[in-house]
Amino acid sequence: xxxxxxxxASRRFENRLERGVSNRLERVFSVLVDKxxxxxxxxxxxxxMFNAELQEAVRSLNGELAGAQVVYAEKYSVMSAILANPKxxxxxxxxxxxxxxxxxxxxxxxxxxxxxxxxDANKYVFFDSAHPTQKTYNIEARAMLKTELQAFL
Numbered sequence: 001x002x003x004x005x006x007x008x009a010s011r012r013f014e015n016r017l018e019r020g021v022s023n024r025l026e027r028v029f030s031v032l033v034d035k036x037x038x039x040x041x042x043x044x045x046x047x048x049m050f051n052a053e054l055q056e057a058v059r060s061l062n063g064e065l066a067g068a069q070v071v072y073a074e075k076y077s078v079m080s081a082i083l084a085n086p087k088x089x090x091x092x093x094x095x096x097x098x099x100x101x102x103x104x105x106x107x108x109x110x111x112x113x114x115x116x117x118x119x120d121a122n123k124y125v126f127f128d129s130a131h132p133t134q135k136t137y138n139i140e141a142r143a144m145l146k147t148e149l150q151a152f153l
Contacts, residue, residue, distance in 0.1 A: 079132070099127060
């Protein structure tokens with residue numbers, strides 16, 4: 001049986017919003033400031049505002065799409081907790097990424113076999129200057145599975 005319209009729409013909606021703004025903007029760094037690795041509070045405020053609007057959009061979709069169950073999986077607070085107390089989660093470095101300087105490199109400039117990539121990414125919250133490590137993603141996923149996504153299990 002072919003997938004329902006709601007199933008197809010939800011996949012498309014999820015693909016567009018899964019990365020959202022949640023923690024990406026929290027990690028926007030300015031390398032020109034006195035404290036490299038510090039989060040930009042203006043971007044954090046924007047991320048929180050975006051997430052609030054996204055939650056409202058999810059509530060609206062649930063009201064408009066009969067039989068659909070759209071869920072907002074909140075991860076901003078999980079990442080905030082990790083960044084506030086990285087050692088509590090087993091991390092040694094929350095200020096820099098594992099790759100290169102950890103402040104500006106991203107994407108194709110970083111690879112597990114790159115010469116400037118750290119030996120143990122599990123000690124870092126971020127793999128490169130923008131993307132969390134697999135360990136960080138696992139912590140976020142477990143938190144979401146215990147809360148918002150529990151309804152789907």
